Amino acid sequence: MAAKYFTVTWDQLHRDARALAWRLLERGPFTGVVAITRGGLIPAAVIARELECRVVETISIVTYDEEERGAPKVVKTPVAAGDGKGWLVIDDLVDTGTTLRVVRALLPGAHVATVYAKPAGKPLVDTFITEVSQETWILFPWDTEPQFIAPIARL
Numbered sequence: 001m002a003a004k005y006f007t008v009t010w011d012q013l014h015r016d017a018r019a020l021a022w023r024l025l026e027r028g029p030f031t032g033v034v035a036i037t038r039g040g041l042i043p044a045a046v047i048a049r050e051l052e053c054r055v056v057e058t059i060s061i062v063t064y065d066e067e068e069r070g071a072p073k074v075v076k077t078p079v080a081a082g083d084g085k086g087w088l089v090i091d092d093l094v095d096t097g098t099t100l101r102v103v104r105a106l107l108p109g110a111h112v113a114t115v116y117a118k119p120a121g122k123p124l125v126d127t128f129i130t131e132v133s134q135e136t137w138i139l140f141p142w143d144t145e146p147q148f149i150a151p152i153a154r155l
């Protein structure tokens with residue numbers, strides 16, 4: 001279990017992904033977007049829409065099973081992105097940087113962006129929007145659902 005949780009709603013994710021698109025505008029234009037599946041898929045869709053980029057590729061690296069980190073496994077490489085030059089790589093977050101280290105080795109020329117970043121992974125990212133502490137676990141809307149909680153006075 002993480003020490004703290006940071007819950008991101010659909011609205012917040014949309015706002016933060018659009019804020020990232022604003023920052024990326026001056027770094028483009030890009031030949032295409034590479035989404036790191038699965039977490040990067042929705043941010044990549046929002047950003048591709050804002051940057052009017054129609055070409056979207058995917059790369060799949062499996063690093064975590066829920067909150068448990070394992071060795072990164074590349075289960076799909078992008079077909080069209082070459083060495084990444086002119087391409088924009090998008091992920092939802094960088095934590096330890098394990099996933100992005102693998103991605104950067106495969107696509108050394110790409111511009112790498114994430115919506116959220118933790119301190120240990122920040123050096124692996126070219127552009128990000130929101131930083132959270134290393135001990136915080138980010139909860140995304142696709143992994144959560146609203147539920148009843150007890151009044152504060154009863155906690």
Ligand SMILES: O=P(O)(O)OC[C@H]1O[C@H](OP(=O)(O)OP(=O)(O)O)[C@H](O)[C@@H]1O
Pocket residue numbers: 036037038039040061062063064065091092093094095096097098099100121
């Ligand atoms: O910087 P790191 O320590 O590598 O952690 C960040 C990665 O972990 C999560 O992916 P995960 O492996 O859980 O797969 P998923 O995107 O399919 O959920 C997240 O979406 C990032 O891709």
Ligand SMILES: Nc1nc2[nH]cnc2c(=O)[nH]1
Pocket residue numbers: 064093095136137138139140143
């Ligand atoms: N959902 C989620 N996945 C992660 N993978 C690595 N760190 C995180 C995190 O904080 N939240």
Ligand SMILES: [Mg+2]
Pocket residue numbers: 036037038039040091
């Ligand atoms: Mg991921």
